[in-house]
Amino acid sequence: MNRRIWTTVVTTVMTMALGAIPAHAVTTASITAVAGTAQDDPAGTATADDPIDPPLYDETADGDTVRVNVVTENRDDLSSAASAGETVQSFSTLPIVTLRVDRAGLDELAAQDGVISVSEDVPVPPTLDETVPLIGADNAIKAGKTGKGSTIAVIDTGVATNHPFLKNRVVTEACFSPIDTAYGATSLCPNGTATQEGTGAANSANGPCATLEGCDHGTHVAGIAAGNGTGLSQAPATGVAPDANIIAMQVFSKFNTEKYCGTAAATPCVRSFTSAQIQALEKVWELQQAGTPVIAANLSLGSASYTTACTKDARKPAIDKLLTAGVATVVAAGNNGLQTAVNAPACVPAALTVGSTTDDDEASSFSNRGPLLDLYAPGTGIISSVLNGYDSKSGTSMAAPHVTGALAVLKQTYP
Known part of the structure; x- marks a missing residue:
């Protein structure tokens, strides 16, 4: 080329x-x-119906916990999202919270209307x-x-x-x-x-x-x-x-x-x-x-x-x-x-x-x-x-x- x-x-x-x-x-x-020239199509595996990235279900299937970044519609939704697990990192101005959650926490987040996405806090x-x-x-x-x-x-x-x-x-x-x-x-x-x-x-x-x-x-x-x-x-x-x-x-x-x-x-x-x-x-x-x-x-x-x-x-x-x-x-x-x-x-x-x-x-x-x-x-x-x-x-x-x-x-x- x-x-x-x-x-x-x-x-x-x-x-x-x-x-x-x-x-x-x-x-x-x-x-x-x-x-902004990239296609504006959602990527990843979370869907409009389920904001949870599916591999997270596998990682928590045996009772394990995982670090996740939860993105919400606005900051007013953060308190509800945070109730699903242990907060390990919060932010001053962004509609995001980092939690440690188990499978029950993922299910709780999936049921919340204000949650946009839940993805692993991957190193x-x-x-x-x-x-x-x-x-x-x-x-x-x-x-x-x-x-x-x-x-x-x-x-x-x-x-x-x-x-x-x-x-x-x-x-x-x-x-x-x-x-x-x-x-x-x-x-x-x-x-x-x-x-x-x-x-x-x-x-x-x-x-x-x-x-x-x-x-x-x-x-x-x-x-x-x-x-x-x-x-x-x-x-x-x-x-x-x-x-x-x-x-x-x-x-x-x-x-x-x-x-x-x-x-x-x-x-x-x-x-x-x-x-x-x-x-x-x-x-x-x-x-x-x-x-x-x-x-x-x-x-x-x-x-x-x-x-x-x-x-x-x-x-x-x-x-x-x-x-x-x-x-x-x-x-x-x-x-x-x-x-x-x-x-x-x-x-x-x-x-x-x-x-x-x-x-x-x-x-x-x-x-x-x-x-x-x-x-x-x-x-x-x-x-x-x-x-x-x-x-x-x-x-x-x-x-x-x-x-x-x-x-x-x-x-x-x-x-």
Whole structure:
């Protein structure tokens, strides 16, 4: 396949930043138009008659309990929903509650009119030198378009906040790392609690995350979007938006069971509960409402596969809320090599779903694609920051922050 697949999308953003497209073309409405191109057909297995995801019945058949995210029509319905089980996480502004329920609790939720969906709070794994010129960001930077004045949120494994490539631009930190003994999950927040905010809360170079495989993922993602190699030896020249500020968020927990890590050799591992991601998305909205100039939230993670839009995904209310506020949620499409499907939450209609390309302008073999995909960006062999120095990684996780950074550049050009 020899198509200019990313040139017409991410490079278009850079062309706009350089003034080739009128400023009026860049508005919240235009972001909405791109993000809403997916089919608006419900995905998953819950139906209008039964909001319960059917596999949950199997998981609770022998008297076991399971963590679930319950989405209701409005917040007034939450108290009734919460009565069906033990509340393990609540939210300040969203019509969502995370419960631990048994089979009787599922039956109770199924009978409530205000319940839209009930899905498992599934733990999922985290899914530059050349690529910055590939999308035209080097020319934008030369023209002074560096993302200055905008802030991007990296919702991931945290960020090495004192890394030279990112130093002095992490302006806010938060950690949402659920503790659940039934799942073998412990906190990766530096203070050992399930929630931490403030300086050091998402610094993955310190605390329990520093020694675990996969904990450099967020630092790599942040460097692609907003790294700055000026004056640094052996560093990439720059990320896409080297003057953008960063909100660093840790949404992963440490897991000590083969059930979630896959094998004994891979244990312990880091995985992210959906509820932790929702907490982070809600926090981004709160920061934006308080005056932080957030332009995009990056989610380089996901699971499962969807060929149609997942309108019942538990993250949808938070992603919709951000888009209404003018904040794009940029999500990696996933690395399963699927031709007609993407992961969740990339399947949420309001998300900007990003697939990966190679330096040769072809879709990366591992990249998911299909009708739910919005954009392509480089994602093969990307050099960026890691906990100690710099390294090359591949994945749609690396493609998504190219778009996140480009949105910051676009916002600076057309405020």
